[in-house]
Amino acid sequence: MKKYDLYIGCNVDGKPEYRVDYVRFVCQQALEQAGFGGATFTEAVGLWEGTEERTVICSVCTDRAQEDIFSVVGIIRENLRQDCVMVIESNPKISFI
Secondary structure (H helix, E strand, O other), X not given: OEEEEEEEEOEEOOEEOOOHHHHHHHHHHHHHHOOOOOOEEEEEEEEEOOEEEEEEEEEEEXXXXXXXXXXXXXXXXHHOXXXXXXXXXXXXXXXXX
């Protein structure tokens, strides 16, 4: 199982555009439509090109192919008009107890 952390900013063209709850909603909808069963959302403050912005970190643990999560990221990026979405892929030891 792999873990993907998606970092999605709330700014567009360097200016605040979206509320954190809306960004989370867009991510949740994209994941659900693609058949992903769960995610964890964290609010953060990031910097992009020298500008501070509110950020949503969406963590997904899955056995699905990398292409599946990248497809969802593309939908999120387009719907929120982001230059890019940072994706961190890791291979942690995951247990559900």
